[in-house]
Amino acid sequence: NGDPLAGKPVSIAVAGDTVYQSSVPVTGTVSLGLSAADGTATTALTATTTGVRTITATGDGIPLAEPAEVAFTAGAVDAAASTLDSDRITVIANGTAFATLTATLYDSYGHPVPGKTVLIQADGTGLVLEQPLTVSDAGGQVQATLRAAEVQDVRVIAIDQTDGVTLTQAVTVTFIAGPADPTQSGATITPTTVIADGVQTAAITATLRDASGHPAAGRPVQLVVDGTDNTITPAAQGVTGDSGQAVFHLASTRAEVKNVSVRDVDNNVTIPAGTVTFVSGIVDPAASSLT
Numbered sequence: 001n002g003d004p005l006a007g008k009p010v011s012i013a014v015a016g017d018t019v020y021q022s023s024v025p026v027t028g029t030v031s032l033g034l035s036a037a038d039g040t041a042t043t044a045l046t047a048t049t050t051g052v053r054t055i056t057a058t059g060d061g062i063p064l065a066e067p068a069e070v071a072f073t074a075g076a077v078d079a080a081a082s083t084l085d086s087d088r089i090t091v092i093a094n095g096t097a098f099a100t101l102t103a104t105l106y107d108s109y110g111h112p113v114p115g116k117t118v119l120i121q122a123d124g125t126g127l128v129l130e131q132p133l134t135v136s137d138a139g140g141q142v143q144a145t146l147r148a149a150e151v152q153d154v155r156v157i158a159i160d161q162t163d164g165v166t167l168t169q170a171v172t173v174t175f176i177a178g179p180a181d182p183t184q185s186g187a188t189i190t191p192t193t194v195i196a197d198g199v200q201t202a203a204i205t206a207t208l209r210d211a212s213g214h215p216a217a218g219r220p221v222q223l224v225v226d227g228t229d230n231t232i233t234p235a236a237q238g239v240t241g242d243s244g245q246a247v248f249h250l251a252s253t254r255a256e257v258k259n260v261s262v263r264d265v266d267n268n269v270t271i272p273a274g275t276v277t278f279v280s281g282i283v284d285p286a287a288s289s290l291t
Contacts, residue, residue, distance in 0.1 A: 003039075006036060008060040009059070010033065010058070010060075011032060011057070014053050017047065017051055017053070029058070030043075052070070074113040074114070074140075075109060077105050082160075084157070085101070086101050091147070092210075093148050094211070095148065097147060098145045100143060100144075103142050112141070114140055115136060117134050120156065127146065127154065142158075146173060150214075153174050155170055177215060180210065180219070181209060181269075184211060185207060186207055188273075192274070194251070194276060196280060197251075198251050199251060202249070206221050206245065208246075208264055208271075217244055220265035223248040225250060229253045230258070237265055256277075260274055261273050
């Protein structure tokens with residue numbers, strides 16, 4: 001007759017990931033006690049993981065015909081808990097190489113937040129930022145790629161446009177010059193003829209540039225000289241400045257023609273520089289002899 005049945009035993013069972021009743025995990029069949037005057041029995045269920053749970057109920061020993069589905073969802077996006085990452089922090093500035101950026105939305109409980117419109121943004125010169133999808137997936141993620149043809153530091157941020165939330169974490173991607181290119185790089189020698197007294201020197205200025213013509217700043221560079229009795233300053237290697245240049249000084253006590261080149265140490269690229277001719281000095285009467 002549809003009349004409420006009071007005082008009848010009621011129990012439930014939950015299918016799916018664990019849920020909690022008064023902080024106690026629900027396992028198997030759980031009694032809700034006796035039905036109230038209106039025929040209802042009530043409880044509160046919580047969960048620590050997202051997803052759908054299916055709840056079936058039994059009243060007075062009879063299974064109820066219709067189960068109920070409850071969807072536990074992530075909370076609001078937490079700007080500080082969410083992340084923005086790059087698969088690399090340095091990229092060659094050739095307009096082809098790229099960094100992959102991943103924004104991941106989390107709520108304050110660490111649950112990924114799907115279904116949000118997220119925009120990854122970058123500020124710089126001549127950037128190409130491609131983001132195929134803007135809606136966060138089941139893992140709370142969106143991705144983009146970033147490339148540039150100019151040497152620069154680029155700051156990247158991510159914005160949850162659905163909620164107007166800017167993620168706290170930002171990343172900086174540094175676009176750098178590529179390997180030294182022999183056709184773009186070079187070296188000057190001044191003077192090209194030096195007295196072989198171990199004191200006078202030739203100054204060799206190496207200029208490293210990549211295939212795009214960018215100066216290779218901060219790059220270890222080495223002076224390579226054949227022949228013998230050479231003194232090179234700095235002895236081990238130099239480091240290029242902002243203009244991609246490093247200066248060496250070469251002295252020798254051996255009169256001969258020496259072949260000179262410079263080497264991009266990081267990329268093992270050698271650039272021919274030319275030759276230096278070391279010659280004998282003026283005749284020293286005291287050092288000379290007649291026999």
